[in-house]
Amino acid sequence: MSADGQDRPDADRSGQVRALRTAAAGIGSSLDEATTCTELTRAAVRLAGGGAAVLRRVGDTLSGYESVTGDADLLPDARWATAVALDAGTPAADHWADPWLSRPVGDRTRPALCAPLTSGSDQYGVLVCAREGAAFARAEAEQLALLAGHAASHIRHARAYEELNRTAGDLQRALLAEPGRPHPNLDVAIRYLPAGGRVLVGGDWCETVRLHFGRTLLVVGDVMGHGLEAAVDMNAYRSSLRYIAASELPPHRVLRQLDDIAAAEADRRPATCLLVRVDPGRGQVTLASAGHLPPALITKGGRTALLRVPVGPPLGTGFGGYESATHQFEPDEALVLFTDGLVEHREEDIDRSLHRLADLRFTPAAGVDSLLESIINRLDARHAEDDVAVLAARPHPRQGGSGSGSGSGAVEAQAEG
Secondary structure, three states: OOOOOOOHHHHHHHHHHHHHHHHHHOOOOOOOHHHHHHHHHHHHHHHHOOEEEEEEEEOOEEEEEEEEEEOHHHOOOHHHHHHHHHHHOOOOHHHHOOOEEEEEEOOEEEEEEEEEEEEOOEEEEEEEEEOOOOOOOHHHHHHHHHHHHHHHHHHHHHHHHHHHHHHHHHHHHHHHOOOOOOOOOEEEEEEEEOHHHOOOOEEEEEEEEEOOOOOEEEEEEEEEEEHHHHHHHHHHHHHHHHHHHOOOOOHHHHHHHHHHHHHOOOOOOOEEEEEEEEEOOOOEEEEEEEOOOOOEEEOOOOOEEEOOOOEEOOEOOOOOOOOOEEEEOOOOOEEEEEOHHHOOOOOOOHHHHHHHHHOOOOOOOOOHHHHHHHHHHHOOHHHOOOOEEEEEEEEOOOOOOOOOOOOOOEEEEEEOO
């Protein structure tokens, strides 16, 4: 007890606890491993001064110094820190009874500390700290070791999240790499753009189904949510669609059966969907919508118009009530089907968003690939706030054959990000 009645050791401990809580609160603000490592080294320098860095561990491999904060010249040779980390082997408490170490520098000693990034039985690397002057006190070393362990738990979540995203991305790319084939009387191009170029994908998808008598069913859909679960449900909708469409039902009855199947599965996520049956021989398109935005028609003069389509409830609700509408479709015109990410902006009315698309003008008879690139660039879709799936289709005149020929057509499915 001091002369003024204050318990200084308790006050010091209280201040240390507050400092530790403040430092820990700044670690793990995102599910990005590099960001977490940077937040850790910044917190370490604020607590102990000097310089700090991370050696990340993946399997048996350790990186060089990363996320360096503070005075990098104070840090020991990375080979020294790597040797310390490798000597630790599989994480265990007795390996790290003394996580603070000193190393010689010339004729003097500069304090350097290594604290493991461990969570459970996994090690994700090492936090390395160094400074001039006084060696690290036991309390400081314990604080830094606690911060390292706190960061390791966030790194574990970040790696699990990245693995999930990678799995979902692989599934989505595999599906997009095998679109259906339209009739050769229809040129089709498809693009998929993950929001912000991220790995995480969702349930946006496009499809083409070849029907009898030279007709092709064009499809665009959007399953609620992102990630592996949405991608799996997207695949389920897509598989059901291919099976049902083979029965040659009109679009609104295809949606009705899709809705019945999805509603019978309790875990199936709802989805919006737009079906467009193209009949170039008759110059007609027949449309039906399950809560989806209408398609755009690019006229032979290069103007854009949104086609009217009766809108029913999303798939999976079990409400039914879908209807079809038929419009004329000339050889020099093009159709564009898209998910809402192409046009939507947060805090903006959807009608205004659609007007932006409807105001676009194009070179008459532009190819479907150049048409899509123009739309994507002019609407800045590569910086969209949500995933984007978009499909463009134009009737392709055939020489000396009927609309039901067996050529391969022109389809391009491209995933970007």
